[in-house]
Amino acid sequence: MRPLRLGLLRIAQETNALSPLATTFEDFRRFQWLEGEELLQATSARGEEAPGFLRNAELSGMVRGAREIDPGVQIVPLFSAWAIPGGKLDRTTLQGFREKLEEGLRAAGALDGLLVSMHGSLQAEGEDDPEGLLLEQARTLLGGAPIAATFDLHGQLTARMVRATSILLGYQTNPHRDHFALGRKAGALLVRTLKGEIRPVSAWRSLPMVLGGGTTLDFLAPMRGVFGRMKAMQKQQGVLGASVFTCHLWNDAPDLGWATHVITDGEPDRAEALAQELAERCWEVRHQGPPELPGPEEAIDQARRAVFARRLGTVCISDASDMVGAGAVGESTLLLGPLLEQARDLKVLAPIRDDQALASIWQQAEGSTVQTTVGGRLAPQLSAPLPIEGRLRVKAELPAIGRVAVLDLGHLQLVLTQAPPLAMKPSFYSLLGLSPWRADICVVKSLFPFRLYFLLQNRKTIYAKTRGMTDFDAWKHIPRQGPVHPNVQLETWEAEDQRRRGLAHDG
């Protein structure tokens, strides 16, 4: 018998519709662009899928899971394009992806199935659901061969995505730590489907709610209960997958909202009942909004008072209004200003993005004193440029970040970056010779992931709110197609769910 041939593909980016900067191929090339043999290597048992970020993620999980069921499976690498969160794809880039997908699938020859890793909240100029569009295109080109796709649980589920896929799974953890495990499960389910061992059927619900679940962390109430039930379902015989999607707040899809999705082995009614039950559980936690966040002054005060936390490690202040990890530009000065002025008694590590400032000092020698202004350039309506003066400690060119400089401003060490400063790991600082252990405050530009990566060093977490494109209330100004909680008081969700899934009847 000829071996099963499975295509392998990633197109992933989390879109923040409030960002003024379009995402292009350059952004993918900067973070990850792998094709052919390179992609096979990176996702093999000994490979490294996303160096410096994750050793193994969805695609290597998929390869592993597929081979665990059938060691003879042949993996046909298409491409892996991964960009850090940012603005919408421009039209050329979406069109480019469509052409690339078509070329790739034609060149691949006959495939038995396709393994795809996506984020779920990708948006493009003129297209709210590019992932649904690309999956639909792949399904057509594959001549109906099944697709198994994995998504971030902050993805936006659409009818088109559900229709195009046979297996659809979302992360089971928040903060996310199951990239590999999820891929592995998807790979195994696709091969078992192709061998006729299982017959996946799915059901889903689309909820008119964009906020709820408190912090939405999986180990805290109320989401602990929802995640617990979702996992328990999958331990039942015949339940192949259960996922809850809590959407990406700063996405302007007309039907943004939470969703649930369940796959069973040949039991459609059971899938419907379980998807319904999960949806009801989500709806119950809608009134628990995100916590109120302190402003910069109060955040600095809280850090100052956390004497023991600072002595034992560091205090992480997440710049909640300028989270690069959620698609913000990363050049706000609204937290940096107060840190410079009011935290002189504390040792601070902080990043800011400013290509022009970097260019203006790049010819200076390390050790010299430099003067420049930073930030407030790309989104000048949000924050003003900040004049600074200090010693240029280090200049470097780093993969995925580009040019970087460290400026010693006395109590504050400023990491000036060319690309968005995805400050969510201690290595963001330590690679440049700055020790988070010795800092009182480490500024991070991440909502959840830093809590995992900084587990050792971080003794206190503070989210500071200023004003920016990742505010918890910024979404309020984005128009939606139908009523959505919490900007409209809704008692029930079923009618909106029907409309969102395209099942509603007029009159």
Ligand SMILES: [Zn+2]
């Ligand atoms: Zn996420």
